[in-house]
Amino acid sequence: MSVIGWLQLALLFLVMLALVKPLGLYMARALSGERTFLSPVLGPVERGFYAAAGVDPAREQGWLAYAFSLLAFSIAGFAALYAILRLQAFLPLNPQGFGGLAPHLAFNTAVSFVTNTNWQSYGGETTMSHFSQMAGLTVQNFVSAAAGIAVALALTRAFVRSGATALGNFWVDMTRATLHVLLPLAVVVALAFVLMGLPQTLAGSVAATTVEGAQQTIALGPIASQEAIKQLGTNGGGFLNVNAAHPFENPTALSNYLNIVAMLGVSAALVYAFGQMVGSRRQGWAFLAVTALFLIVGTGAVYWAETSGNPVLSALGVDPAMGNMEGKEVRFGQAMTAAYAAATTGLSDGGVNAMHGSLTPLGGLVPMFLMQLGEVLPGGVGSGLYGMVVFAILAVFVAGLMVGRTPELLGKKIEAREMKYAMLAVLILPLAILGFSAASAMLPFAVAGIGTGGPHGLSEILYAFTSAAGNNGSAFGGLTANTPWYNTTLGIAMLLGRFAYAVPVLAIAGSLAAKTRVPASAGTFPTDGPLFVGLLAGIIVILGGLQFFPALALGPIVEHFAMLAGQTF
């Protein structure tokens, strides 16, 4: 660890801190349908969409109708994307003439982008045509993120309203999130990326002769634009196979900074917007403080683990002062690799700028654990916020009773109905992650897919399902996931992680909206102070993390002790 490294990290958090408030305030206005400086341009477009789709923006929906709209929209999006991927060979903008995708890969990929996961069982530059990337994947990068924001908005309104049945209109929320938030930001960030040297072209790959005289195919395409929304929408699916470790996706330390800021920006600002909209900015800051706590500790832990290096390699003559540089890009270094790793997994982004499988065991444990905590730090756009609220509901319920009142969150009483749906949502992660991991660990043909033996192999499986169920999409590497078994099970895990979570959340929203907002008093459990921040962090670790401890013990933790003992597998 070095001073420069820590300064880089400190600067990053300061930039985030400065960004959260202005962006959050803008989003709160734009998402509520209030006038912003972009309204003159985007307002007519928005109304045009409603007119074309026959949507009455003033007509609001109850939670069930809202959930049906979300599901219908996602199913339609899945069907369209699946068709594009299967029929790729017959569609335009395919300079390299790629064929259609296999059914299980098309299923996996379509589910992956519709659920905002962007798990990639394929290599982008060797599989996807420009049309598939732009009209298929990138479209979902926008709208799947917008759908997440919509669900978060519905939940936000549940706290604002009293005795209401309506939560807003899904179509309106989704359109506004795309048009007023994601699109303008994507334009700005894409232009900045172009400025930093990311390619933006419709040309295919370039064949080059290297210095050694070998032939090399250099992939090109509309990379900058896709990179922008990939981060802003916490999608994470790279244009290129090695994602943001590739110099075309992430050429410099500066672009690396922009990558991290872009991926954190919308999610973090949405948490601030939540506070603004429910009339308690302090509540927004409290949630952000929990997020920052985990991200700082997570980043520090990865940074420490990576600079501590690997005694097995040191024994082979590698300079221990270098720490562990395997799988990392020299232009980013350990500090910025650590920050990227923590952010991409604390969020449900899933882009990577280093190979997580090459991190030291503890360095690899951190991203895995951050995902298992439920992707709430600050999580995917929208999904992170509503995940955090679910944890907050559990936290006020468990500890709120300790002040001698029926627990309340922002004036809404938390009772049996909310608890039922919150537990339903919370059950999904262990069920999908541990269930599929254990099944894969028992099935010989699934075990055959792992890249490394021993505990590291188990980590590969565990990481894959963690990433899928958490709608993260980052990969540990090593695992050959493009098989019918993994493509199908990972697809199911992604669907569960997205919709089996979002629907109970909407049910909670419906129930909360109908309740009267109780005014706070001295007897009310305070949910915006440091005490609550500590409590919520504790609940997230204990409820979100404890269930995975045995599995982690058999994966990265064992591997760590084995590494210290010099044991290899």
Added chain:
Amino acid sequence: MTTLTSRSLLDPAILLPAAKAAFVKLDPRQLVRNPVIFVTEVVAALVTLFFLRDLATGGNAVFSGQVAAWLWFTVLFATFAEAVAEGRGKAQADALRRTRSELTARRLTGGREETIAATELKVGDVVIVSAGDLIPGDGEVIEGIASVNESAVTGESAPVIRESGGDRSAVTGGTQVLSDVLKIRIAAAPGSSFVDRMIALIEGAERQRTPNEIALSILLSGLTLVFLIAVVTLWGLAGYSQTVLSVTVLSALLVTLIPTTIGGLLSAIGIAGMDRLVRFNVIATSGRAVEAAGDVDTLLLDKTGTITFGNRMASEFLPVAGVAESELASAALLASAADETPEGRSIVALATGSLGLAQPDARPDAVVPFSAETRLSGVDIGGRRLRKGAVDTVLRFAGIAVGDAPAEFARAVDGVARTGGTPLAVADGDRLLGIVHLKDVVKPGIKERFAALRAMGIRTVMVTGDNPVTAAAIASEAGVDDFLAEATPEHKLAYIRNEQKGGRLIAMCGDGTNDAPALAQADVGVAMQTGTQAAREAANMVDLDSSPTKLIEIVEIGKQLLMTRGSLTTFSIANDVAKYFAIIPALFVATYPGLSALNVMGLSSPQSAILSAVIFNALIIVALIPLALRGVSYRPVGAAALLRRNLLVYGVGGLALPFAGIRLVDLAVSALNLV
């Protein structure tokens, strides 16, 4: 309370039947209502089967036998906790039931009297009860007045007056008429009378789970499912690492992880909460009401009897110009010598007390008693005609026109009225001496009580029939947050509805029939036992002591109930961390020796570690039974401070304690060579 609890905890009269009942409660059909403990029982049965297999096949039966035994103990300790809580109520219910055995009734049918068993009475029957008889059922006095001993219900031995009409017409079955004869119309069918309901409630027979208890059960069931998934899948993950985990150790892991502590004590906490109310002589008709009491935002308190003593008392003498204070005081003292009203006594007390005057020994020549018509009282003594009374009547007595009264006299009268007091004028013949300030005296300590309530976030609202000026003065002196002056029952009802519309929960107490609608509307309505049948029916609690300040204790008990649940839940979940550190290394250390680094407690062997965690998990239930029954101590310090304290004690404590506890059990296990 503490001594009461600890004594009755060790009381063999409760413990022995409870131990027996604990086994009866093992019936899975009963236990299924408690998912956490039900899962524990299923797992215990499963491990027992594996123990039998081990016995037959020569496996490690010593280990699996002990694990099975401690799993059964875990279940038994949980059922025992519930049985103890119920046992304490049962003793009380038995005493009540004795009072109502073999009652007979003298029923009036068409003018004829017939003697029948009380159980044959129907609603609407009219019965005659004379001195010495027990009243056969709940009802209303329609004729007569009598003194009634209600100690069977209230525990209070002083007899109370029951009469037809008005607010003292309700009588309770099982109580005894001491004098005179009452004609009573029966208002409750046998089996549904007040005492019957009381017995059922105290015994817990009618116990339904309260909303918060249901929500908590959902959380606990959800956690149980989560850990079930974690443990079952661990078998598969371990298989990858060529480790075969036995059902015994996985069962041990599961039971230690699921929240057995709170699961085992949950119903005991609820029963104990009701029981605590009974100890305060309050009967709640449902557990829901007790829980709601903890949530109350606004207390509606009657001024008279709760905030003030209810009698106006002399607080100062205000003489007119040219009259010494002592002269006014001695005249007032003489005028009040024969006055036995509370006001009169308070004048005597003030004059002889703070002014140090001697009791007059001269006998008055004539006494003029107070009457509502004259609004004047006094004495004729030694030729002096001393009178005290309402200002206008005294002025008339002294022959002074209202406009001719001295200016400073009129100012003093106004001043007293403005502060909510009552001016009492004193005259000696035609000479006006001054006024006595009669004040509605606020009970000592009540202001601090309200401040404490405010710290808890509870607003107090004073309800009074006084005019707004008087009400405001008393309200500010007592330190209530708001007041409702010239309150009619309709006002109260409207006030409650309005508060509830804002999402607040209201508690109030009342006794009259006209209070009934408001009592029914309030979230927590406490009726006085001395009140009318209508009030008692409308309320969801009845205070046997008929003390209006009881509302404050009820709120505290409600809060304590919720706090105890929350604290033990937090404790239970926090415990899991240490259990992981005990069991996970024990399970895998054979495959991966490196994992022994996680054995931070230094437990002696894998089997000892697992057994110790299971034993600790079972024993902690027993250790916490007293806390569950007594309740977590409550202090009115505001939510933030309470949370900080409880989080420290039960959260951090719950994290740390099992590390020490499991280590200690492990020392014992290895010292005794149990595995």
